[in-house]
Structure formats: structure tokens, C-alpha cells
Amino acid sequence: EVQLVESGGVLVQPGRSMKLSCAASGFTFSSFPMAWVRQAPTKGLEWVATISTSGGSTYYRDSVKGRFTISRDNAKSTLYLQMDSLRSEDTATYYCTRDRDYFDYWGQGVMVTVSS
Amino acid sequence: DIQMTQSPASLSASLGETVTIECRASEDIYSNLAWYQQKPGNSPQLLIYDANSLADGVPSRFSGSGSGTQYSLKINSLQSEDVASYFCQQYNNYPNTFGAGTKLELK
Numbered sequence: 001e002v003q004l005v006e007s008g009g010v011l012v013q014p015g016r017s018m019k020l021s022c023a024a025s026g027f028t029f030s031s032f033p034m035a036w037v038r039q040a041p042t043k044g045l046e047w048v049a050t051i052s053t054s055g056g057s058t059y060y061r062d063s064v065k066g067r068f069t070i071s072r073d074n075a076k077s078t079l080y081l082q083m084d085s086l087r088s089e090d091t092a093t094y095y096c097t098r099d100r101d102y103f104d105y106w107g108q109g110v111m112v113t114v115s116s
Numbered sequence: 117d118i119q120m121t122q123s124p125a126s127l128s129a130s131l132g133e134t135v136t137i138e139c140r141a142s143e144d145i146y147s148n149l150a151w152y153q154q155k156p157g158n159s160p161q162l163l164i165y166d167a168n169s170l171a172d173g174v175p176s177r178f179s180g181s182g183s184g185t186q187y188s189l190k191i192n193s194l195q196s197e198d199v200a201s202y203f204c205q206q207y208n209n210y211p212n213t214f215g216a217g218t219k220l221e222l223k
Contacts, residue, residue: 046214047212062211102162102165106161
């Protein structure tokens with residue numbers, strides 16, 4: 001059974017940093033691109049970033065380029081999202097997803113609140 | 117970015133009814149479209165990919181169709197467990213983009 005379990009969400013002040021993790025199991029992690037998708041409270045879904053199988057290629061939405069870094073450790077089957085210079089508009093539930101261009105598996109999500 | 121316009125924004129239907137949700141792309145997305153279901157308090161679940169392919173474990177009362185810029189999700193014989201929000205997503209171009217969602221309730 002595919003499982004994606006996120007961790008690391010919390011309340012953080014604007015301008016500070018936070019790192020999210022996602023532990024994957026139930027599939028060959030190194031064979032699939034992975035992505036983060038977020039959902040602001042009572043809002044729709046928004047793709048954030050994608051990383052290739054090796055980690056050699058990464059893609060970001062414009063609003064997080066230069067502030068967020070997606071990475072992976074295939075030996076640990078773990079996906080990461082380093083978020084720097086956080087803004088109030090980054091407040092959302094962040095989902096770890098398996099990226100087939102569409103997202104076929106999702107984690108339960110982790111809430112990130114950016115507020116002073 | 118490709119804009120995805122989803123309609124209606126909300127929908128009320130009776131058990132056993134057939135429901136259709138529409139999604140229009142701002143340009144041709146060549147059937148690179150997925151549909152997701154999100155039940156209250158849960159994460160989204162994939163229903164349909166490539167416009168009309170049913171994801172694993174999804175009941176056959178769900179179906180997708182369309183081409184070019186116009187796509188639809190149909191739910192036959194509505195069940196109580198289908199109460200949820202539904203989102204379309206295009207993955208023809210980066211950044212992939214989602215519709216604003218349709219909230220489906222029981223009448």
C-alpha cells in the first residue's frame with residue numbers, strides 16, 4: 001500500500017524558514033518524480049514544486065522560486081521542502097504527492113501557518 | 117499559465133441522480149486532464165486521468181470525457197459518499213493548474 005506521511009508543519013513568523021519532510025513507503029520511491037501541492041484555507045489546489053527521480057531536475061511555481069527548495073533522499077525514501085523567507089500567502093496545507101504529471105497518491109497533508 | 121474554469125461552483129443533487137461537472141481550459145490541453153475528489157477533512161484522491169481513464173479503485177459510476185478545451189466529469193447514480201469537492205487539473209503545460217473546484221451536496 002502506498003503511503004506518504006508528511007511532517008514538520010507549524011506556526012512560523014514571516015521571513016523565517018521551515019522544512020517539511022515526507023516519508024514514502026509501499027512503492028519504489030526512486031522510480032517516481034515527486035511533488036508538493038498546497039491548499040490555502042478554504043481555497044483551491046496549487047502546485048508548488050516537482051523533483052525528478054534522481055533529484056537532478058527541479059521545477060517551481062513562480063511565486064516560490066528562489067525561496068523554496070525541493071529535494072529528495074532516495075536511500076531514505078524521503079522528500080523534502082525547504083521554505084525560506086516565508087510570507088503570509090504561503091499559509092496552507094502542504095501535500096506530498098507522487099507526480100505522474102497528474103498526482104496519483106497524496107499524503108494526509110501538513111499545515112503551515114505564517115503569522116506574527 | 118493555462119486557466120481552468122470549472123462550473124458550477126456548487127451543486128445540489130438527489131441520491132440516484134446523474135451529475136455533470138464541466139471544466140474549460142484557456143487553450144488546448146490535448147486531453148492532459150485529471151479529476152480529483154476531496155471529501156471534507158481529507159486529502160484529494162485521483163478519480164480520472166488522461167481525460168477519460170479511471171484511476172485504480174474508483175467506482176465505474178465515475179467517468180470523464182472531452183477534448184481540446186472542454187472536459188466533463190459525470191457521476192451516475194449519485195451515492196451519499198460522493199458528497200465532496202471536485203477539482204480538475206491540466207498537466208499539458210507547466211505550471212500545471214487546477215480549477216477552483218465544485219462543491220457537491222445532497223439535496
